Amino acid sequence: xxxxxxxxxxxxxxxxxxxxxxxxxxxxxxxxxxxxxxxxxxxxxxxxxxxxxxxxxxxxxxxxxxxxxxxxxxxxxxxxxxxxxxxxxxxxxxxxxxxxxxxxxxxxxxxxxxxxxxxxxxxxxxxxxxxxxxxxxxxxxxxxxxxxxxxxxxxxxxxxxxxxxxxxxxxxxxxxxxxxxxxxxxxxxxxx
Amino acid sequence: xxxxxxxxxxxxxxxxxxxxxxxxxxxxxxxxxxxxxxxxxxxxxxxxxxxxxxxxxxxxxxxxxxxxxxxxxxxxxxxxxxxxxxxxxxxxxxxxxxxxxxxxxxxxxxxxxxxxxxxxxxxxxxxxxxxxxxxxxxxxxxxxxxxxxxxxxxxxxxxxxxxxxxxxxxxxxxxxxxxxxxxxxxxxxxxx
DNA sequence: GCAACTATACTGACTAGTCAGTACAAAGAC
DNA sequence: GTCTTTGTACTGACTAGTCAGTATAGTTGC
Numbered sequence: 001x002x003x004x005x006x007x008x009x010x011x012x013x014x015x016x017x018x019x020x021x022x023x024x025x026x027x028x029x030x031x032x033x034x035x036x037x038x039x040x041x042x043x044x045x046x047x048x049x050x051x052x053x054x055x056x057x058x059x060x061x062x063x064x065x066x067x068x069x070x071x072x073x074x075x076x077x078x079x080x081x082x083x084x085x086x087x088x089x090x091x092x093x094x095x096x097x098x099x100x101x102x103x104x105x106x107x108x109x110x111x112x113x114x115x116x117x118x119x120x121x122x123x124x125x126x127x128x129x130x131x132x133x134x135x136x137x138x139x140x141x142x143x144x145x146x147x148x149x150x151x152x153x154x155x156x157x158x159x160x161x162x163x164x165x166x167x168x169x170x171x172x173x174x175x176x177x178x179x180x181x182x183x184x185x186x187x188x189x190x191x192x
Numbered sequence: 193x194x195x196x197x198x199x200x201x202x203x204x205x206x207x208x209x210x211x212x213x214x215x216x217x218x219x220x221x222x223x224x225x226x227x228x229x230x231x232x233x234x235x236x237x238x239x240x241x242x243x244x245x246x247x248x249x250x251x252x253x254x255x256x257x258x259x260x261x262x263x264x265x266x267x268x269x270x271x272x273x274x275x276x277x278x279x280x281x282x283x284x285x286x287x288x289x290x291x292x293x294x295x296x297x298x299x300x301x302x303x304x305x306x307x308x309x310x311x312x313x314x315x316x317x318x319x320x321x322x323x324x325x326x327x328x329x330x331x332x333x334x335x336x337x338x339x340x341x342x343x344x345x346x347x348x349x350x351x352x353x354x355x356x357x358x359x360x361x362x363x364x365x366x367x368x369x370x371x372x373x374x375x376x377x378x379x380x381x382x383x384x
Numbered sequence: 385g386c387a388a389c390t391a392t393a394c395t396g397a398c399t400a401g402t403c404a405g406t407a408c409a410a411a412g413a414c
Numbered sequence: 415g416t417c418t419t420t421g422t423a424c425t426g427a428c429t430a431g432t433c434a435g436t437a438t439a440g441t442t443g444c
Contacts, residue, residue: 189325
């Protein structure tokens with residue numbers, strides 16, 4: 001699963017940029033070849049189909065993200081884990097906004113050939129958040145299954161705020177965005 | 193802006209169901225006609241183009257949602273507003289999951305002919321959440337622009353948790369999902 | 385009572401164009 | 415001398431949109 005270089009890299013980069021602009025279905029293989037500056041034949045020499053190309057793209061992006069989240073959580077303890085995950089996720093969204101847009105658009109689709117891949121990724125990401133939530137609030141969750149839903153909440157909050165930030169107000173400092181997301185969880189809104 | 197009936201209704205319903213399964217780009221007009229049980233010509237008699245059809249679809253769904261959120265907030269005060277908005281949004285997502293899936297997949301796209309419509313909707317929804325946040329935490333927000341980001345966080349948390357719920361564990365009672373989302377904001381995760 | 389006309393809704397075969405994928409001869413790269 | 419890439423032409427299935435014609439229910443004139 002080494003990060004591709006050379007022609008494969010150009011193709012993946014071009015495909016990602018285009019998919020972020022027009023969606024995967026709206027991106028044609030001719031477009032990808034042109035933007036990558038390679039011949040169309042090279043696309044099919046390196047990837048067996050359009051589906052495989054985009055599957056590879058998502059797999060690569062998702063692996064990098066889960067890896068980053070895993071490391072962020074491993075380096076911290078207790079309540080700081082949530083903060084570390086939120087900070088890391090926001091940094092990743094900023095560092096690769098096109099990927100974040102594509103993932104956000106794909107995450108609820110249930111009809112893709114790479115669904116399996118995508119669900120596994122989703123599971124891993126939520127597992128990191130769930131583990132951080134257990135660390136922060138004690139493992140004695142009141143309702144069974146609620147940790148996973150809370151993990152989805154924290155992930156969804158960060159993703160939505162991150163894209164809101166980068167699409168509509170990209171000049172705002174990253175630290176302010178981290179603060180805003182964490183403030184949402186601080187108890188000021190719904191302390192029991 | 194009366195809710196269409198008859199043929200228009202069948203077409204919109206079919207288009208929504210298909211778009212939730214395959215995305216808008218992945219849905220063909222022939223598919224829509226077949227599922228709606230009408231001839232393809234009727235699609236074009238009732239809507240001038242595929243884009244207009246889906247714009248109408250999103251507009252209808254988004255109007256109903258903002259209206260519901262507005263009412264929910266108007267009926268409550270203080271911190272209960274957040275809870276009312278989260279509850280209402282989750283109920284709507286459950287009541288029309290296909291629409292929620294389509295909106296979730298569209299909300300970050302910046303290349304659609306109906307972008308204006310979509311951004312306006314986004315703005316209205318976030319305005320409701322922002323108003324509730326102001327009510328809950330006092331208008332003296334620490335960082336300029338942070339209320340909008342917090343609104344995006346709360347909205348994103350609810351949307352992600354709602355779809356997680358309905359796609360992966362639809363038998364879980366709605367009340368548990370509301371609790372889980374609100375628990376995320378309770379301060380147990382990141383109380384300062 | 386009925387023929388002629390109008391308005392509206394709908395039909396489905398058809399057109400013009402698009403796009404994933406293929407073919408293959410030639411040229412670099414290592 | 416094999417692996418990779420190029421360039422270009424091509425195929426065939428698919429798709430948005432069109433349009434001449436049909437169905438039906440009024441309405442008007444006589």
